[in-house]
Amino acid sequence: MKGIDKKLIIFTTKKRFNDRNADDMQSGDIEADILKKHYHLGQVSTFIDWTTFGLSYQHPATNSIQPVSREKAIAMLYHELRSQSYAFSFRGPYQGLIINLFNHMQRSNGNDFQHLFMNNAYRNLILSEKATDSTLSIIKNTIEKLYFNKSQLMKEHFSNVLSKSRLPKYTRWKDFVNGMGITVHDINSTEISIESLTFQGNTYTAVIKYRAQDHFGLDKKDILKAKFNSITFFRIWFILQRTKYFAQKPFFTNFEATITLTGENDV
Template sequence: MAGLQFPCTLFKTQKRMDDYSASDMRCGDLTEARLKSYYGLVDVSAKANPYTLTKITPFNQPQSMFYGSRGAGEKITRQQCAAILFDEFRERSPLFSVYGPYRHLAEEMITHMQHGKGSPFSSVSLNRALKEHILSDNTPNSTRLRLGEAIEKYIDWKNKCYPAKDKEELRKAILEGKLPKFDRIQDNFNGMGITVHDTWATHITIKSLQVDDGSYRAVLHYRIQDHFGLDVDDISKFSFNLFRFFRIWFVLQRYNQFGFKPFMTNMEAVIEITGDRK
């Protein structure tokens, strides 16, 4: 009986890695008129008006009792306006990054959008967050636990290998579970929900499998990719459009006078699973 050869890719999502044609990867494609009329993005920032390129003060803030008493605000360049918007973007990120070891990631990724010119982003902290997520998931939907159950069920203990003919059972185990995503309640406050949240593409590979007389040890590699970018469906949601954080983000990315590039967020984790012959 032929054994499975390693490394062996067990699963790939339908959405592909490095998909720069995705809707949330577009940038600099919307006019002022469209941003205002279609998405209601008239009041974007509390500090600078991206359309008139002026600083906002109490005297030119429509909600202020002083509005109009001293004319228009100070004129600024497009580069100065973008810098002000990015500063405010960062300042508002703690609203979604209240606590935990990953609260700094939002600011880091905003700064990467400002200066990274669309280059991919990776981080030791992101990798650690992914690994902790996978290891802490002890629910029935855990892909880690489901893979362990499948390996134990179909392993060929006599020949000390996993039969190649039963590879599909490993893929089924993953499909019946839930892929790692940062959409838990705690992710709304620990910085992971705002930086990653749902994920775009996932690859799961089994790197090695060692079988002894009554136990096994498998090494799994999770590779996950997300997009740090917004599409029109995002900003059309009331829960997004309500916050200046997202309004600033969308304008910086999609307004044709700015066009700051979104980017790929790459994460990976190596996980060991072990088990005994039942």
């Protein structure tokens, strides 16, 4: 069996990378009246009325709040957002990532985000999936039964079998407490490639690379769902991102994992 000595992309999701036209990548695009009437986001904060932050406001649970600047209002809402994030991220090595992401959202003006912890978490997620329809299981099984010598035929075959696979996602129970469920949860775009594949007799060594991207932002469908619209955390996030008052920019999170597979080819 002949191997390959250069990168061969074997799978790419239909959702493309760097899609800034996606709804969850929009910011400052919704008027206050629409947010209040259609999205039921009149009062989202315990501390400040986002619609009249330039005026004193009498909140039922607090004393009268003095007028603040736009910058101060944004800072107050981010502070409340961070303080509530621990409800979704309180256990394990990744619990602080969500704070880093909101810090990035506040300061980076929409630039991409990468972090070593996200790469580590992604690699562990891929390796933890043992089901026969997981991507890594399918890749390993396919290599062990591989009989193609031409890269193009190999690519077409992998694309076909991987289209039936279950892509890695942070939907396990532990992801809802360790920070990855709120940090990423779903993954928008995935590319899988074979970086190298060598054979020595029937024994093979394959270097597989996963490249992934998610959108750190909320779309309109998200906030209209009861499970999001009823939680203060998501209400504040949506207001910070989508109202013209604040227009805080969402961004792409990029992460990757490289995994070496070994085994024997049966053909």
